[in-house]
Amino acid sequence: MAEIPTRTTYTVDSLLAVTVQVFNARGYDGTSMEDLSRAAGISKSSIYHHVRGKEELLRLAVGRALDGLFGILEEPEASSGRPVDRLEHVVRRTAEVLLAELPYVTLLLRVRGNTGTEQWALERRRDFDHRVAELLREAVAAGELRADVEPRLATRLLFGMINSIVEWYRPDHGQTDEIPDAVVRLAFDGLRAV
Amino acid sequence: MAEIPTRTTYTVDSLLAVTVQVFNARGYDGTSMEDLSRAAGISKSSIYHHVRGKEELLRLAVGRALDGLFGILEEPEASSGRPVDRLEHVVRRTAEVLLAELPYVTLLLRVRGNTGTEQWALERRRDFDHRVAELLREAVAAGELRADVEPRLATRLLFGMINSIVEWYRPDHGQTDEIPDAVVRLAFDGLRAV
Missing domain, CATH: 1.10.357.10 (Tetracycline Repressor, domain 2)
Structure with a gap:
């Protein structure tokens, strides 16, 4: 996922833009919250600030x-x-x-x-x-x-x-x-x- | 793979018929020789009698x-x-x-x-x-x-x-x-x- 520039502030929309690329690359089942945190460059707890989960x-x-x-x-x-x-x-x-x-x-x-x-x-x-x-x-x-x-x-x-x-x-x-x-x-x- | 009747004698063709169903269900990467052996109901060495491998x-x-x-x-x-x-x-x-x-x-x-x-x-x-x-x-x-x-x-x-x-x-x-x-x-x- 190196091509996705990481950022420090996220909205739900910009978090979704990263998420959808990870889901498409790894499959929904194959994606962990850890993968999403790594791709977005933010902590899991920051993601949980926006949504309840995967x-x-x-x-x-x-x-x-x-x-x-x-x-x-x-x-x-x-x-x-x-x-x-x-x-x-x-x-x-x-x-x-x-x-x-x-x-x-x-x-x-x-x-x-x-x-x-x-x-x-x-x-x-x-x-x-x-x-x-x-x-x-x-x-x-x-x-x-x-x-x-x-x-x-x-x-x-x-x-x-x-x-x-x-x-x-x-x-x-x-x-x-x-x-x-x-x-x-x-x-x-x-x-x-x- | 319960719907595939198992058999004791195989030709390459009948082995392929089982194999292709397992590959389509699990994906090629997700299929082991063990999976194929189980689906075909024959030992791995019997499969290796026909082909070199997956x-x-x-x-x-x-x-x-x-x-x-x-x-x-x-x-x-x-x-x-x-x-x-x-x-x-x-x-x-x-x-x-x-x-x-x-x-x-x-x-x-x-x-x-x-x-x-x-x-x-x-x-x-x-x-x-x-x-x-x-x-x-x-x-x-x-x-x-x-x-x-x-x-x-x-x-x-x-x-x-x-x-x-x-x-x-x-x-x-x-x-x-x-x-x-x-x-x-x-x-x-x-x-x-x-």
């Missing part, structure tokens, strides 16, 4: 990703207009939020475990997927999207494409703007030249 | 996935015809091989580490991705695929969609035939109704 840090970190994602569904373009246009907005914004909150969304997508917080995060992720699948179903019903791919399967493949970004994108690549455009083009119109 | 088992297991994938590129439909049709064949067959060799491809996609075998597997995976990206570039050059998505980015999103199958597909879901069709439809023509 699980609260996880809840705050994945909560930030979830707030970003659920916030999309509240945007005007996601709640009125033709279903296909609302879905297109949600797909583009999901890719944008993933890139803007990359370490937080990466952590959210890697959550697997059995603590209450991990179960809560998995359930909220499923809620988001279901909300998007529902929008996709509406667009199919309106005749705006093809009916020959089962909506649940289409949603899984769509999120597979979007979520894969965390596996290969590196912030020093640049091309942040290009990615949401490419996702929308492939998802809605495919690779084929028209 | 790293050879990994090489054989990911080799099986890689042979399946590279085999696609040798198929007649992948080597002659219009680039777009060759690419469509490769995309469909990649999804089919992934489903047919699910635990082996899952292991291949999770390889991250630093042993020689892991480095070799990562390099072979990159080779495969480059071969597909090259085919995609040919199809763009032939005017068969859209030119407004950078080919390397398109390839990443395409494999993101296909490779995500290992994250959500469960063999008891059924619908094996449906998935390669859905992948080809989304990848080439997108979700939009025409």
Whole structure:
């Protein structure tokens, strides 16, 4: 974790920024409060001044990703207009939020475990997927999207494409703007030249 | 690993079938020869009768996935015809091989580490991705695929969609035939109704 500059004064937000990098590098289960204290360059008791412990840090970190994602569904373009246009907005914004909150969304997508917080995060992720699948179903019903791919399967493949970004994108690549455009083009119109 | 029936006589293939499940459940690094011996229900020396050790088992297991994938590129439909049709064949067959060799491809996609075998597997995976990206570039050059998505980015999103199958597909879901069709439809023509 040598690349993270240590600091002496922390807010919850700046502590989270360090925490999420350690969780992503070592895994949540593999991270101790000792690891977090070392990475942040502050004592464990200073961390306990901000949060109750490791699980609260996880809840705050994945909560930030979830707030970003659920916030999309509240945007005007996601709640009125033709279903296909609302879905297109949600797909583009999901890719944008993933890139803007990359370490937080990466952590959210890697959550697997059995603590209450991990179960809560998995359930909220499923809620988001279901909300998007529902929008996709509406667009199919309106005749705006093809009916020959089962909506649940289409949603899984769509999120597979979007979520894969965390596996290969590196912030020093640049091309942040290009990615949401490419996702929308492939998802809605495919690779084929028209 | 209680669901794997133990047996007293093993071939390399049946030993691999057990091994790949243990590697996928515990991670390659987290698996000891002791774990493999326990899962297979045979002694470590019986395993050493077949292979030199854990790293050879990994090489054989990911080799099986890689042979399946590279085999696609040798198929007649992948080597002659219009680039777009060759690419469509490769995309469909990649999804089919992934489903047919699910635990082996899952292991291949999770390889991250630093042993020689892991480095070799990562390099072979990159080779495969480059071969597909090259085919995609040919199809763009032939005017068969859209030119407004950078080919390397398109390839990443395409494999993101296909490779995500290992994250959500469960063999008891059924619908094996449906998935390669859905992948080809989304990848080439997108979700939009025409």
